[in-house]
Amino acid sequence: MSLLIRSAAREDAPAMSRVLIASITELCHADHQDDPDRIAEWTANKTPDGILSMLARDGFFMVVAELDGQVVAVGATTADGEIALNYVAPEARFRGVSKALLNHMETDLRSRGFVEGRLRATNTAKAFYRAQGWSADASPDGGTACFAMHKRLAD
Template sequence: MQNKRGISQAFAAPAAALEIRPATVFDVFAMSRVLLASIRDLCQADHGGDDVRIAEWTANKTPEQIRSWIGGPGRYWLAERGSEAAAVGGLDPDGTISLLYAAPAAAGQGAGAALLAHLEAELLRSGHSEGRLNATRTALGFYRKHGWQEAGAGGGCCGTPCIAMRKRLS
C-alpha cells in the first residue's frame, strides 16, 4: 500500500471541536500546565533557553497563583479540544489582554486564533472599542497576522522585553 497515512487518516475519528469557556478554580492545574509548557517550549525567541529567565517568567504561573487570579478582577478563559487544555486567555478590567498562551501540542492548530477572537469579542461586549496588549517577540507575528499594530514603545513584561500593541475592534 503506497498511502498508508492517507488511508489511516480517512478512517480516523474527526478532531474534537474547540470549546472556549470561562475558567474556574477547577482549571488551575490545566491552566498552569499550558502556561508553563508554552513559555518553556514555544517562547525560545524571548528567553533563549535561559533557565533563570524561564524560572522568573513562570514563577507566578502556579496553580495557587492562578486560583487568586480567577478570584480577582480579571476574567479568564480556557480553550479545550476534547478533554485537553489547548489555550489560556485573560482580560484585565481596563480592556487589556493579559494572557494568551497556547499549549505546545495545540500550537498552529487554531486554538490561539479562536481564543484571541473570543477575547476581542468579550472586549467589545464590555464596551471597549480598542484592545491593548503587550506582545512577546514570539507572539508578535501572530498578533500582526490578526490585525494588531504596534503602539509605540514597549516595556517589560514577564521579565522579557515586550511590544505594546493595539487593535481597533468592530
Template sequence: MVIRDATPEDATAACEMLRASIIQLCVADHRGDPDILGRWLANKTPDNVATWADGQGRSLLVAVEEGAILAVGGLAHPGEITANYVSPQARFRGISAALLAELERRAMALGARDVALLSTETAHRFYLARGYADVGVPAGKFGTAASYPMSKTLATAP
C-alpha cells in the same frame, strides 16, 4: 473544541499548560536563560491561576478539547489582553486565533472599543497578522529582549 470561562478547578491543568507553552514555545524570548524563565514562571502557580479565574475585574478563558486544556487567555476588564498561550501539542491549529477572537468579543461586550496587549517576540507576527499595531517602544519583560506594546481598534464610535 470549546472556549469557556475558566474555573478555579481548572487552575492546575491551566498552570501546567501555561508553563509548558512558555518553556517550549517562547524560546525566542527567554533564550533558554534560567533566570529569565524563573522570573517569567514565578507567578504561574495553580494558586495564582485560580485567582485569575475569579471574575473580579478580569476574565480567564480556556480552550478545551476532550477534557484537555489546549489554550489559556486572559482579559483585564474591559480591554487589556493579559494572556494568550497555547499548548505545544496544539500549536498551528488555529486555537490561539479562536481564543483571541473570543477575548476581543468579551472586551467589546464589556464596552471596550480598543484592546491593548504586550506581545512576546514569539507572538509579535501573530498579532500583526490579526490587525494589531505597535504602539510603543519594545522593552524587555522578565529580562527578555523585547516585549511589544500593541493595540487594536475593535469598534468605531457611533
C-alpha cells in the same frame, strides 16, 4: 476536532498551569533564550496556586480553550480592556486554537464597550498578533521584551 472556549474555573488551575509553563518554556525561546533564571521568573506565578490567585482577582477574566475535552490554551482580559494572557500548549499550536481564543477575547472586550483593545506581545507572539490585525505601538519594554500593541475593535 472539538474546540470549546469557556470561562476558567478553579478546578482548571492545574491544567492551566501546565499549559502556561509548557507554552513559555517550549515556545518562547526568542524571549527567554533558554535562560533558566528568566524562565523561572516568567513562570513563578504560573503554578496552580498562582492561577487560583489570578482567578480571584477583581477585573481579571480568565478563559480556557478545550480541544477534545482537554485544556490547551489560557487567555485573560482585564477590566481596562487589555488582553493579559494568550498562551497555547505546544501540542495545540498551529491548529487555530490561539486565533479562536483571541477572537473570543476581542468579542468579549467589544461586548463590554471597548472600541480598542490593548496587549503586550512577546517577540514570539508579535507576528501572530500582526497577522490578526494588531499594530505595534512602541519599542520593547521589560525583561521579556514586550511590545505594546492595539487593535480597533468597533467603529
